Amino acid sequence: MKHAISLKQKYIQFFHILIPILVTQITLSLMTFFDTTMSGHASPADLAGAAIGSSLWVPVQTGLSGILMGITPIVSHLIGRGEKDKADFNVMQALMLALVVSIVVIIAGGFALDPILNAMGLEPKVQHVAHYFLVAIGTGILPLFGYTVLRSFIDSIGQTRISMIITLLSLPINVVVNYLLIFGKLGFPQLGGVGSGVGSSFTYWCIFLLALIIVRKGGVFSEYQMLRKLYRISLAKWKELLKIGVPIGFAIFFETAVFAAVTLFMSQYDTKTIAAHQSALNFASTLYMIPLSICLSLTILVGFETGASRLKDAKQYARLGIGTAAGMSVLTAVILLVFQDGVALLYSNEPRVIELTKHFLLYAIFFQLSDAIAAPIQGALRGYKDVNSPFLLAFVAYWVIGLPLGYVIANFTDLGPYGYWVGLISGLAVAAVSLYLRLNYIQKKYARRTGQSAV
Template structure:
């Protein structure tokens, strides 16, 4: 990355960093996307089982990998402040922490998964698929967490196209494994939705091994000696990573878990409703990859400028990112209005599920504008290492406002299952307003402090 002086130069550098991140995120999400679509074509029961399993795993994955994403602003600010010699130690400590967290997740899951699923009033077939899907995914947890650290290191240096290429290479592997394991081709047993779990776990191993090879062999990364230097575990380094990572991870957890919680509450409805909700939520999450990618790019660029004490440049990047996100949200909204039935048809051939999915998709349009403001601001604040406020805002807007309102609307009005979506939309909008206010105050403070 380089220092920029004009709006055009900043726009160009933002796009150079952003586009590979966007492609990477879309490719990573495509694994879940294809899991859902291909499971849905196996049967509505397989789709519902994968939906429940994903709803349990997604917030855990997002929150814990969010902790490890502290590597990005830390390394970006080190690079901006010309302290490159500190990078290897930080990255290696983060990899140690990633393995420790992954092992803890597997052990806790082995104890808690059974009772958790038993608490839910699921149809027996759906319960069985959800259980076996999560067991299959567990084989990929360690490599997934290690890959998160490696990817954050690569991205923080500005080489986002490298992680893009790694992810693009792994996507066809995932689709092929889905095809073989879900539907039982090439002599393999037909595992249905459970096969999607094994396919994703194997793909995580592929991504991790490829990324480690690149870090070891490519000059831009090998000069840091990440895989050649051995350090003792440092509790002080872990404390620094957790100081930034825990609020960051919890803010992501609260945001993602609200959607998972709604899906779990949907278990009170029939399998068709669960399947339709999951299909629409999956597509809304797919669209969310755009503002999320902008958020990740802004963390890198704002962190780089903040590390160099160029706070006016950091502010310019902030508003460029938010503007791009709003334009993209408007385009997606128009597209979804025009092609509503075609999008629903991607997920199912069952007529009842198809029609109900269309209704849910119309509500998802309202997510777009809130996400276009909230997600980039979260990335900007992370670039400043301002992570506590995003944690507090996520807790209040989603769990104090969104979920209670959704529960009331779903259970005490005629909106039924759609009531949960109304609650989510309200929570997202509240979060966007709170975060924007905090961003304005923080940037004014930084710029005033930097003025003579």
């Protein structure tokens, strides 16, 4: 990365960082997308089971990955201050922390999995698929979290194209293994929806090992001397990583876990309604990769400029990113409205599932419009290392407002299952407004502290 002076230069650098991150995030999302759609072509029960398993896995994956992503603003600030020599120590500490987090998650999952699924009252086959999907994908927790740390480092120094290439390689691996195991091709066992969990875990191991080799031996990383020394555990550094990462992780967790909670409530409906809800939610999650990628880009760029005490430049990047996300959300809303029939057909051949999915997709339009404002602002705030307030705002918006409102509308009006989507949309709108106000406050606070202009 380099200091961009004019607005045109900032746009160029912003998209130079953004495009590879966007491709990376879409690719990661497509792994879940193909898990769901390919399982759906096995049977509605496989679709529902894999989708429920995925909806329970994603909050854990994204929330805990968010904790490990605390390395991104730390390294970005170091690069902004010209302290590249300190990056290796920080990344090694983050990798050791990732190992500990992985072990804790595996142990906790072993105790919690069956009680959660039993509480949902699912049909036997659906529960069977969901259970073994989660068991299978759980074998990939360690490499996934390790890859999260390495990818965060790669992105934080502006080498987003490298993480893009690594992640792009994961998609064909995932699709091929899914095909072999879901449908039992070339002599492999026919596992249905469970096979998609095995495929994802195998893919996580592949991309982690590839990233490890590249960071250790790659030419562009030679000046950082990455992973060539062994360090003792530094509890002080872990504390710093957790101080930044835990609020980031919990903010992401509360946003994604609310969808898992909705899935629990949706279990009162029939299998086809659950399958349609999960299909629409899966596609909306794919669209979310656009504002999420802008969020991650702003964390890097705002952190880089803030670390160098160039507050005017940091503020310009924040405005640029939020405006871009808003414009792209309008475009994707139009696309979703026009092609909702085709989108629904991607997930199932069952007429009833297709019809219900189309209805849910209408709500997804409003859903992603609010997301397009809230996500980039969170990224900008993380660049300023402001993480506690966004976490609290996310909790209130999603769990105090969105979920209870959705429950009331779903159970006491004629909207039924669509009521949960209305509640989620309302929570996201509250989050967008409150986060925008917080960003204005933080920018003025930094300006007062340094004596620079707040404009």
